[in-house]
Amino acid sequence: MNHEELIEVLSQYGLGAMLISEDNTILSINMTGDRLLHGNGKLTGNSVPEFALPLCEQKDDSIYINIKFGEYLLRQPSPQNISLPEHTRLIVFRDGTNDYQLEMMTSVIDQIKEGIVMCDSDSRLSFFNNPAVRLDSLVAENVLGECVNDVYTMNGEENCALPETLQKRRPILNHRHRYTTKYGKQVDAVADTHPVIKDGQVLGAFNIVEDWSTVNDLHKQIIDLREKLLHYTSGNNKTKSVLSARYTFDDIIFVSSPMRTVINQCRQVAKTDSSVMIYGETGTGKELFAQSIHNASNRSDGPFLAINCAALPENLLESLLFGSVKGAYTGAENRPGFFEQANHGTLLLDEINSMNISLQAKLLRVLQDGIIRRIGGSTEIKVDVRVLSCINIPPHQAIAENKLRQDLFYRLGVININIPPLRERKEDIALLATHFMMSFNSKLLKCVKGIDPITLEIFNTYSWPGNVRELQHAMEHAVIMLPEDQCLITSEYIPQNLLTEEDISSLSAAAAEPEPSHSLHNKLQDIERNTLCQILMENEGNISKSAQVLKMSRQNLQYRIKRYKIDIKDFRN
Template structure:
C-alpha cells in the first residue's frame, strides 16, 4: 500500500531528526522550515523558537553577508566544509564544520539546507591531551595549540598538489620516510621544505620521538657548534653542562635548514657525527652515542654551493643518500586554485569571513605572476586580502598593490623598467633552468647555455653576491 503525503512527510522528518548532525532548512524568504534537535543543541535555542521565524530574527548576530544559509539562497552556489567557531545562546564556545546547499526545484532556488558537524568535544579533548603533554614536558601550552605532540605541524596529507613532478617528490618522500638515511631537500624559499620534512618525520617510525629544527643562518657561527653539540661545564667562562640539539633529537629527527650557511669547520664536525653516530660536547673529552636522523634543506643547489665553497663536498656526498627537489610554484600553476581554496578556507575561519569565490581577473593575475616567494607568498597574499574584504568574492581591489604593479611594468606613476635589470632577471631564470635540467652540474649547464664553464661560474658567484646583499 502506498504511503500518503502526510505519512511520507512524517517519515522524512523522523529520519532527519535522527541524524547525528545539525540540520537547518530555510525557504527562499529566510524562514526556517526545518530545525532538528542536534542543531538546537549546537545553537542553544529551543526548536520552537526557531521554526517559522526568519533566520535573522532568531540569530541577530548574523547578517545577509555572514549567514551561509542566506548567502546560498542569494547565490545559488553550495558552500562546502565552512569552519565556524562561535558562542551559542548559552555562552558555550561551539566549533562546527558546515556544508550548505541550495534546494532547487524546477530550476529555481526555493530554499537552502545546512548540515553542521559538531567538533567541539573532539577539539576540547585534543587540547586537554596537548595540555597534559605540555605539563609532563614542563612546557607552556597555548589555548589553541597547533602542533602535534612531537612539535610538528604537518603530515603528508597537508601537502597539496596536482603537479606531476611534485607528486613524484611526495611519493619518494613517503618511501624515504621508511628508512633512516640522510636526506637533502632542495627548493627555493617558500616552497615548503620544512613542511615536507615534517611530513617525512610523521610518516616514519620516529614520529613518536622529537622533531628538532634549526635554521643554520639564524645563529651566529660562533654559537652554532655549542647549540648543535652541547657544552661541558667549564669549557668557557660561565659554561654549564647543557645538551645540544643532537642529544635533544636522540631517537628522532634533526632538521638543519640552510645548511650552506654553516661554517666549514662545523660542517666537518657534523660529518664526523654522521659517520660514527657520536657527539662530543664543546669542552668535553668524552663522546656520547646518538641515534638521530639528519635531514637538511637548501635554497641553493648543493652543487652550486660546492662550487662557491659554501658546502663541503665530502659532507654533500655523505648527506645525499636521498635527494628531493621541490618545484617552484611558477612551475606548478595547476596547484594555484587548490592552494587558493585552502588558504581562503583557513583565513575565512580565522577572520570570520565568508569568501566563496575568486574573480576571473584575480585568477588570471595569479596565473601570470612569477611567484618569487612561492607558496608562502601566495598564502600571505590571501591573508592580506581577507583582512580587508567584506564581500563574498575576492577581486583585484582586495589584492596587495605590488601584484597589480608587477603584472604591468608600465603602470601609472612608475618609470620604464631598467633594461639591464630585465636582462639580468631573464639571464638568472635560464641559468636556474639549466642547473635544474643538469642536476646542478656546472659543466653540463654551461654546455646547455652555450657559454664557457668559467663564465657560468662567474655569473653564479655574482648571483650569489646579489642575493646575499638582498637578504
C-alpha cells in the same frame, strides 16, 4: 496553442521539451532542451541520447537523470489536453542539478550529530535538521516562519547569535548558548553561527549547535586520558616526544604531476634511515616535506627537531647542536645539544649552506662516527639521529661557491629531493589559493566564497618568486582587503605587484596619474567588461548560453553584469 508553439513557450520558462516518436527518435526539441542535453543543434532526427533515455519512461513522476558528473535533469509532468501527432509523446524536463544537490545536502545534514538551525535575512526560522529538533524538542512545522527571538529566549545577557550574525555579517564561533524555547525546554549548547552572503546580499544565517552536556562529558574524558598519559610517561621513556613534527604527506596540497612524483619519492625515502638533502627555492615548503618524511618513517615516535643554520651565529649554533658543559665559556651551563635531544629521532638542518665551513667539518665527524662531545666536555656521547637537510640553492652551486663542503654533501645528500617551484606546477595554483582562502576565512572570520577567473589568470601568469609562501601571503592580503559586501576575490584586492612582472615602479606611476582609466587595473577591467558585452551580444543576452561560452557559472556571470552595470536588455531583440 499547438504543440510546436507550446514547446517554444516552455523554453522561455527554462523548461526543456522534446517531441519523440515511439522508437525514441527526436522529432522536435526546443533551445533549452538542446542546451540541457548538450546537443549543439544536432539532436533533431536522431535517437534520444542513451544517457537521457530514462526521461522517456512512460510516467510523469519527477525523476533525476544523471547526464554527466555534477549535472542532473529533472523530469517534469507534461501539459494536459494538448493535441500531439499520432504515436508521439511530449517529454518535459529541466535542469535539476540544484534540486539534486539540495536533496543530497538535506540528507547529509539530517545524519550529522550537530544540530543545524537556519533563518532567513529577516530572522525568520527556515530549517531544522533532525538533531536540532531533538535538541530543542520542537516540531519544526510549528515554528517555521516565526522570528528567532519569538522562539528562543536567552537565559543570560547575551543576544541570540542568529540575528546578531545577520547584523554584523560575520561568524560567531564557539559561542556558549543557554536558552529556553517557547515551549519551556531549557538548553545549554555551544554553537558556531555563520551568515550566508551572496553578491553582497545577506540571504540568511545558520547555527551549528552541539549539546553542551555532551561536550562537557568529552572534556572530562580528555582530562582523564591526560592524567593517564602523564602517569604512563613517567614510567616509560619510549612515549612519543613532545618535540614532534606537525605535518604529514596528507597536508601537502597538490594536483600536479611534478608534485606527485616528488611525494612518491619522499614516501619511498621515508622507509629508510638514509640522510636526505631537500633542495627547493625559498617558500616551496621544504620543512613541510622534512616533517612528512619523519612522520612516515619508523622514527615517527621519536623527536623531531629543526634548526635554521642561517639565523644563528657560529658559536651559538655550535653549542645548540652539540651542547655545552658548565664553565666552557662565559654563561655556559650543562645543556644537551640538538643531537642529544633528537636521539632516536630526526634532526633537520635548514639552510645548511649558511653554516660556516669550519663548523661543517665538525658536523661531518659527527655524521661519520655518530658520536658527539659537548663544548668544553671530554665525554663522548653516542647518538642515533637521522639527519635531514634543506638548501635553497642548487647543491653543486653551493659547492662551487664554497658554501658547502663537497664531502659533507656526499654525507648529507645520500638522497637528493628537488621540490619544483610554483611556476613549474601551475596546476596547483588554483587549488592552493582556494585552500588558503578557506583557511583565512576561518582565521579572520570572513565569508569569502571564491576567486574570479581574471584573478586566477593573473595568478597563473605571475612567476611567484616567493613560491607557495608568497601565494599564501597574497591570499591573506586579498581576504583582509575584500569589503564585507563582496564575496568574490577580484584583481583590485590582490597585492598590486602581482599585476606586473616587469617594473613595480611603473605601476606606481600609472596609479598616480590623474586619469584613473590609464591604470593597469582599470585596463584589465575594461578588457573584462568588453569581453562580457561581446559574448552577451553574440548570444542575444542569453545568460545561460553566455556563461557556457565563458566557462563560468550563471551566478558568476550575473555578478559581473551587476558589477559592471551592464544592462542586459541592450543585447536582447
